[in-house]
Amino acid sequence: MIQTAVEFAAVSRHFGDIRAVDEVDLRIAEGEFFAMLGPSGSGKTTCLRLIAGFEQPTAGQIHIFSRAMAGVPPYRRQVNTVFQDYALFPHLSVSDNIAYGLMIRGQGRSMRRRAAEEALELVRLPGYADRKPGELSGGQRQRVALARALVNQPKVLLLDEPLGALDLKLREQMQDELRSLQKSLGITFVFVTHDQGEALSMADRVAVFDAGKIIQVGTPQEVYHRPRNAFVADFVGSSNVLPAHLTESFTGQSCPASLRPECIRFVDTGGCLVTVASVSFLGSATRYTVLLDGTPLTVLSDNAQVAAQPGREVRIDWDNERLHCMSEGHE
């Protein structure tokens, strides 16, 4: 049976009047790659800090591998963090940075050195042991921060926007590496990001945060195709939200529904008649904004739709099972 790695039971963290985390319930399974996704100020980073022990909950219980964490300081938790700014110690060499946790635990110099070198191999940065953090590039520092956390063999690894400071190419490469590293080590990764693409491509499950609450938890596919409300639909990829009366005319159900832009296709006959409002070329695809009965819809299509020019009338269609009924929820 798979153990629960991290469990939140009605956890709140208030800062004065601000409810940064508001009665959150959460279960993260052992070995899971779990993403906390949300806009800034939604409480995802505070949740991470609650797991790390930098914050104590105002109310509620946190368990890590069934151990109650109330009052347990960060240095007594089998949890390590990769910080957003990496927080490498500037006065220590790369190998001393990595071996810091081992030094604190009283391991000998030669053992620490060996462990640091192995960790550098793991993050594909061999030969950098004697550099200072100031001499490394952003991507290299990121790898050192990762090695420094992993060398302690944590039960849970926390990553706070670890790829935020990297450029696009490097970020995509690190996404793949993190993912395969997590699979090979089997450590539970909890990962905070505001980048939905990152969350969807890397995580086993995603929790979508808004205003201190978790709105939805699910696999990337679930969260993407079956958003619980308009916030999730809009934040996780762009989505069209059909108002209730329009949904009713297609499915008979009266509820607002999400419809992903790539699920809409242009057709010659049938479907429904819309007016093209704008066209923008994205490279691999083209994004059209069309008006259906006054409701703007975004359509993502390949580049062959020469007929769809602004002002023209075209026909669009979609499979009604792609319409996902949502709760009313907040905007």
Added chain:
Amino acid sequence: MLKLAAGAGLLFMHLPILLIFVYAFTTEDKTYQWPPPGFTLKWLAVTWNRADVWEAMRLSVKVASVSTVIALVLGTLCAAAVSRTRFFGREAISLLVILPIALPGIITGIALRSAFNLADIPFSFWTIVLGHATFCVVVVYNNAVARFRRTSGSLIEASMDLGANGVQTFRYIVLPNIATALLAGGMLAFALSFDEVIVTTFTAGQQATLPIWMLEELVRPRQRPVTNVVAMVVVLITFVPILAAYYLTRGGGNTRPPGN
């Protein structure tokens, strides 16, 4: 023209200091006669054998050392509090700490003197130390605060995250990162205390620190060049730490890794 003016300015500032050095070796011991009638090294020996010089010197070193230690502890704690936490009145406290150095020494002196009188504290070694600590704290505080600001706050969290408790974090992470700033602040504080006159005149009882002793010597001279020899020593003792402090804060600056 500008170069000439700058040169003249520099001469005006530094020539008198050179004169002091020259007069330390003159054979004439009553007046400052130019040019010196002759040169001798005997005043070094004379100074060496004067008990009052040694006593003043010992007092000054003791006062400066104790004030510096007090300033190091209080200044660092204060800097840590101001830069690490947010609390009501933080800015006000920051200003209050810096104020003594902006305040004329004579005000500090009078204020302390009347406070000591009011509290019936007899003037002693400790009253001098207290007076000096008021401005020594500022120097240490300023240096430490600047360094704390340049040190990323998540370093402490990272250290705790990696298993280090508060004491270990202070020893392995905080201290190495602020050490050069503290050393620089401490040296400046020592130098400031060592040649302080105004506050000392108000807070000292019968004891004379080295600068006070020199002032007295100038008023009623015996063996005038002895004062010059002492002045030379004071210049060396204060100049070296200040220079070292300057290089320490300039060179050891890179405490936060540069951004991308």
